[in-house]
Amino acid sequence: MMFGISLNVNDPVSETLAKGMSAERLGLDYVWAADLPSQRYAPVVAAVVASATHEIRVGLGLISPFLHTPQQIASSLTTLAESYGSRFDVCIGPGDRDELLRVGVDLDAVRGISQHVLNARREIHKLLKERGLECRIWLGAQGPAILRIAPAFDGVLLNYSSPTMLRWALEVIRAAKDGIPNLLGVFAPSYVYGDFDPNIHRMLQFASATVALGTSDYVLRRFSLLESLQPARKELLCRTFDSSILRLVPPDIIEKFGIFKSHDELSAYVDELKRLGIEHVVFSHPQGHSIETIKELATALRQIGA
C-alpha cells in the first residue's frame, strides 16, 4: 500500500513546506497539492515542497483541464520534473463545479466533459513523452461518465471513502470493458487520530459534507442519498456553507465521503481497501491541518506496518 497526504494549499507557503518536509521525514509516500481557484497556485506550492525534499513523490492535483490548458499542465510538470527529478504525479479531473463557476468556468455548459478530460490526458501524455519525461497521470473521479474513462489513465483516485461506493465505482470501471487502470486509489477528507480533537473532527465534517454536496445527482441517487441532501443543497443556493447548513447534512452521509478512524480502526479499513484492490490512499484535509495531525497519521500507519 502507498499512503499520501494532501497538503492544505490555503496555508502560507512556509507552512506547507514544513508539512511537506515532515511528511517525508515521517515516511509517507506522497504529498499532493490540490489546485483550486480559491487557493494558492498548486504548481508553485509543489515546487517549494519538492525543493526541500528528496524522495517523497509529489502529486499535482487535482488540477482541472477546464481551468488550465493541457499545454500549461504539461509545462508545469516539465518544469517540476526537470528541476527536481522524476518524482511527480498529476491528477486531472473536471474539478469543483461551484469553485470553477465562480471564476467563469461553467461545467454545466460543457458538452462531453469526459471526452474533454480524456483529450487533456492524451495531450499531456504526448507532450511529456516528446520531452522524454515520465509522469503518472491519474484521474480524479466520482460519477459514472468519468469513471468509464479511467482505464485510459495510469491510475484513478476515487473521491469517496465508503467501501460500498468504492466497490460500485470499480464495477463501473470494469463494465467499460477497457480493463482497469494499474493504480487504484482513494482520495478523501480524513481524520485519523490518536488523541481525538473535536475541532479537527468539525473540519472533517465540513470537508466531507462539501464533497457530498458536490457529488453528482446520479451517484447520490444510486446510493439513496439525494433526498436527504436536498435541504442543505437548497440552503447553499442562498448563502455560503456554514454550521447551520452542516447541521442539515445527515452524519451517515458525511461518513461515506470521509475517512474518520482512530489508530485502532484504521487497520481494518485499510484491509477492506486491499480486498477491493485499492493500493493507494491519499488522506486529504483536515489530515494535513498541522504537523501534529500528520504525525498522528504516520503513527497509525506505522502501527499497521505500512
Place this chain on the structure above:
Amino acid sequence: MNLSVGLTTSASIEKMKSVADRADSLGLYGVWLGEDIGRPQEIFTATSLILLRTRKAKVGIGVASPLIRNVTTIARAATALSEISPDRFRLGLGIGGIQDLASMGIRIEKPVDLMRKTITTLRAIWENQGQSIDDEELRLSSYRPRFNGSGDIPIFIGARGPKLLALAAVIADGVILSGPRRYVQESIKMIKEKRVSSKLNKSNFSFVLWVPTAVLRDSSDLGLVKQTVAVVAVDTPDTVLRQADVSRDEVELVRSAISRYGLKEAAKSVSDNLVGQFCMSGDAESICETFRGYSSLGVDEVVFGPPYGIDSQHAISEVAKAWRRA
C-alpha cells in the same frame, strides 16, 4: 541604475539554475523571466525555481500574459511566489508576443481595457479581506479567495504601444520597455509627463529596459545576434517602428523571409541598421558603457537579455564584472 539579467521560458532548466545560482555572487540586482508562450517551461513554476535558488536578487516575471490564463491563476501564483521570499518578487504583465498569440488563434481585443481590469482585479484579490469579488468581463462571480494575499506585490507592465504605456504610467509600479533607443526615450518622456499630469509621485515608478544583448568575440558571432533581431523586429508594432524611424519595409523583408525560409536563413536578411536598433552587441566594457548611457534617459534598471553571446554563462559573467568595475 541597476543591472539585471533576463531569461525566457525558452531557456533550459539547467540554464535557469546556472543563472540563478550565480546571480547573487555576480552582484546582479535582479533576474527577470519572460514568458515565451507555448514553450516547455511554465512561467510561474520556473520563477519559483529562481526565487528558491537566490537570496538577494529581485526576481521578476517579465512578462506573463493575462490573455492566456484566468486572472485568478495569476493572483494565486503571484501570492505563492511572493511568499517564497517577501519583497523580492515582482510581477510583470504584458499582452504577449503578437506572433505567439496569433499562432494560438488568440485575437487581441481592447488590450488596454483588459490590462486595466486585470491589474485592478489582482489588487482587489490580494487585498481581499473575505468579501466576494465580482467582475462580469473577467467572469468572476462571488469569487472568494481563501488565501491572505499580499497587497504590495509590485506590478510592472511590459508595453510598447502608446495607450498601454499611458495606462502603465497611472496604474502600475513600473514599466518594462524594449526597443530602439529613440523609442525608449520618447516613451519615458511620455510616461513622466503622464504621471505629472495625473499628479502622481515621480519617484514611485521604475523604468526597466530589457535589451537583447550579445557579447561578441568576433564578427562570426553576428549570426546569433541577427536571429534574435529577426524575432524581435517582426514582433514590434508599427507604432514603435515609426517612432524609432525604423523602415517598415526592412522589417517586412525579414518577416517574409522567416515565413518562406525559416529563422536561420531569414537572419541573413537582417541589416546592420536593424541590428543596431534592436540589439546591443560588442565587448563587455562597451556594452556596459552603452547601458549606462540609458541612465540619462531615466532608466532605473537595465536587463541584459538573450542572446548573451556564444557562451552565455561567460558573457553574463563578463558583463556583470565589467558593470561592477566601472
